[in-house]
Amino acid sequence: MTRSSVTTPPPGAGRLQAAPGGPAPGSPLGSHYGDCFGCGERHPTGLHLRATTPDGLTVVAEFTVGEAHQGAPGLAHGGVLAAAMDEVIGMSVWLFQRPYVTGRLETDYLAPVPVGTTLHLRAWCTGVSGRKAYLEAEGRAGSPDGPVAVRAAALFIEVGMEHFARHGDAKAIADEHHEYEVNP
Numbered sequence: 001m002t003r004s005s006v007t008t009p010p011p012g013a014g015r016l017q018a019a020p021g022g023p024a025p026g027s028p029l030g031s032h033y034g035d036c037f038g039c040g041e042r043h044p045t046g047l048h049l050r051a052t053t054p055d056g057l058t059v060v061a062e063f064t065v066g067e068a069h070q071g072a073p074g075l076a077h078g079g080v081l082a083a084a085m086d087e088v089i090g091m092s093v094w095l096f097q098r099p100y101v102t103g104r105l106e107t108d109y110l111a112p113v114p115v116g117t118t119l120h121l122r123a124w125c126t127g128v129s130g131r132k133a134y135l136e137a138e139g140r141a142g143s144p145d146g147p148v149a150v151r152a153a154a155l156f157i158e159v160g161m162e163h164f165a166r167h168g169d170a171k172a173i174a175d176e177h178h179e180y181e182v183n184p
């Protein structure tokens, strides 16, 4: 992975620990919002990521490239693949039961991904330092052992739930997302 210093944990960065009360190993992870482009079941052309955590610390998910996700004819759009990376990384940081947002996302495209391909995604945390969490992800084509088609490294920043209330739709968050206090 070609990763910049921004997405590389600094010396002394800690490891995120599984949060008490977080999803148990083997648990499916639900959508955080039904209209989310990445995981929402109501989104008509979204990625519809379905994810589980095998160990409470990492996330695995699947995304099948559809007609709505094309860039070149018959091939996945690079921005859509970046969105899949962002989503699976966002799900992995969600395991820690604190709200984070993407600050920076770096993506390497290693092979074209044809429509109809199922990408097997995996994301994990490489370190945490203050409000900053360092994460990586990969997408393998066709099976969990298939060739790596896309890789990503990211910096996520911890925010309060007021971030979403101030900038977004607080009522929708409160209605759908019960893990966090919306107005702490």
Ligand SMILES: CCCCCCCC(=O)SCCNC(=O)CCNC(=O)[C@H](O)C(C)(C)COP(=O)(O)OP(=O)(O)OC[C@H]1O[C@@H](n2cnc3c(N)ncnc32)[C@H](O)[C@@H]1OP(=O)(O)O
Binding pocket: 006, 032, 086, 090, 099, 100, 101, 102, 103, 104, 131, 132, 155, 157, 159, 164, 177
């Ligand atoms: C409810 C569940 C929701 C799930 C969401 C899933 C993930 C997403 O898709 S999030 C959507 C996309 N992301 C966004 O919209 C974020 C937009 N950006 C922001 O809101 C702000 O810039 C935010 C919150 C990241 C940082 O702002 P702020 O809280 O003021 O902190 P700030 O002091 O600027 O930065 C904190 C630290 O992070 C660093 N940092 C922040 N952004 C970056 C960046 N892009 N590159 C490098 N470093 C950065 C800062 O340099 C600072 O470092 P240090 O502490 O060493 O000085």
